[in-house]
Amino acid sequence: MKAGVVRWLVVATLLAASGASADMARRRDAVVEVVQKVSPAVVYIGTEQEVESRFRRRSPLEEFFGGLGGGQERQKIEGLGSGVIIDASGIIVTNDHVIRGASAIHVVLADGRSFDAEVIGSDAANDLAVLKVSAKEALPIARLGTSSDLMIGETVVAIGSPFGLSKTVTAGVVSATGRTFRADNRVYNDFVQTDAAINPGNSGGPLLNVDGEIIGINTAIFGGGAQGIGFAIPADKVRRIVDELTRFGKVRPAWVGIDAADLPPRVARQLGWDRSYGALVTSVEPGSPAAQAGVRRGDVVAELGGSRIQDAEDFDTRVRGYPARSSFSVVLFRDGESRTLQLTPTEFPSRMVESLAWDRLGLRVKEVKGVLALSGVRPGSVASEVGLEPGDIILRVNNQQVATADAFREALLTARRGRSVLLLVRRGRYGYHITLPFEQDQGQSL
Incomplete structure (x- = not known):
């Protein structure tokens, strides 16, 4: 050539x-x-769960009362989800529903390495969990940013394992912040909404800004994800809950001492409140954090933590997103003026939990030989009317296992803002699911 x-x-x-x-x-x-930058820190999470399945047809009486009688066999089911490493020592954040009930949790890194994970702590109410894996060297991490300065329309990136397809990337924009929506007969509050495609398996993965910072943990899919509507737990809330789970293994029940109700238009006009949002303070517990901060009966709660409060349920849910000793601001409307107060929740007083069980459910419990038994049933209560008796064994409260008085109190604290509570009760050889409504519309203060 x-x-x-x-x-x-x-x-x-x-x-x-x-x-x-x-x-x-x-x-x-x-x-x-x-x-x-971030994909090496995003992990695939696989879970195994053993469940009992019935193989003997139950009698009509057992079917009616939801009895546990009959033969059972154990069956293994598998789940999948995503997570993100936030600490080089092997700390991983994911959703509670990804790992709930799992007997084994396997984490696979982007480079193919696989680890068994242990649960440091989880919280169903906020749908967050913290896992730990042990590696010989420091692991890649993603930095937890802030969600307080999110701009509608800014670009975001979601990374996860939808349908088991690991290392899948989608991009979109922030569609809304502080979003509230209803799904599966439950109201979800204070979410970041995005049009980045989020599908089953994305749960627990990160939502990122263009700086590669975590601004949310993907958790909810609306309408099967087909409409380009996905939701993520905002980073500021993630930081509070993860810190609580890492330090204590659980979220300590928080209490500020406020009982709130929806604000009817007629009452709003009488108070001079001309907005379509807000919650009415109907009572303030003496000596509570709210009382000490200056909250009064008749105040309108307009904002909490910098975001509007839509109604009483929104207020209740938002308060539960702040663990004990974690301060937040509240904007109140009173006498034609707005004022901002700082509230610092404390742990829910144990005396009030016992009162909650007796006054609103008609139950009193005690530990007997390693199980939790009813020690009293209030005459005239719904519990009495359905036939509960002292000596009945309480196995679960809202599907949460309770074998001690402390576990019962914690489960009841989680359930206290609902309209009813589901109990699994054992009498003799049989167990029955019983739903007890809370007996008064206005419950214990939050």
């Missing part, structure tokens, strides 16, 4: 390489940089 031809081929090759390099640089936008 002639020397001139060779030189031409070399020049052409160099020019092509230079052009490809320039093209690559042009294509490397913010989303690509985020993915390359």
Whole structure:
């Protein structure tokens, strides 16, 4: 080959390489940089759960009362989800529903390494869990950012394992913040809404800004994800709950001493409140954090933690997102003026839990030989009317196992703002599911 031809081929090759390099640089936008930076810290989570299945037909009486009688066999089911490493020592954040009830949890890193994980703590009410894996060297991490300065329309990136397809990336924008929606007969509050595609298996994975910071943990899918509507727990809430779970293994029940109700338009007009949102303070427990901060009966709660309060249920849910000793601001409307107060919840007083069980459910419990038994049933209560008696064994409260008085109190604290509580009660050889309504509309103060 002639020397001139060779030189031409070399020049052409160099020019092509230079052009490809320039093209690559042009294509490397913010989303690509985020993915390359953070994807090593996003993990696939696989779970195994053993459940009991019935194989003997129950009698009509057992069917009616939801009895536990009959033969049973154990069956293994598998689940999947996503998570993100936030500490190089192996601390992983995911959703509570991803790992709930799992007998084994397996974590697979982006580089293919696999670990068994232990649960440091989880909280169903906030749908967050903290896992720990042990590795010989520091693991890649993603930094937890803030959700307080999110802008509607800003670009976000979701990374996870939808339908088991690991290392899947979707991009979109922040569609809304502080979003409330209803699904499966439950109201979900204070979410970041995005149009980035989020599908089953994305749960527990990170929602990221263009700086590669975690601004939310993907958790909910609306309408099967087909409408481009996904939700994430905001990063500021994640930080509070994760800190609580890491330090204590659970979220300590918080109490501020406020009982709130929805604000009817007629009452709002009488108070001079001309907005369509807000919750009415109907009572303040003497000596409570709210009383000490200056909250009064008849105040309108307009904002909590910088976001509007839509109604009483929104207020209740938002308060539960702040653990004990974690302060937040509250904007109140009183006498034609708005004022901002700082509230610091304390742990829910145990005396009030016992009062809650007796006054609203008609139950009193005690520990007997390793189980939790009814020690009293209030005459005239719904519990008495359905036939509960002292000596009956309480196995579960709202599907949460309770074998001690402390476990019963914690389960009741979680359930206290609902309209009813589901009990699994054992009498003799049989167990029965019984739903007890809370007996008064206005419950214990939060």
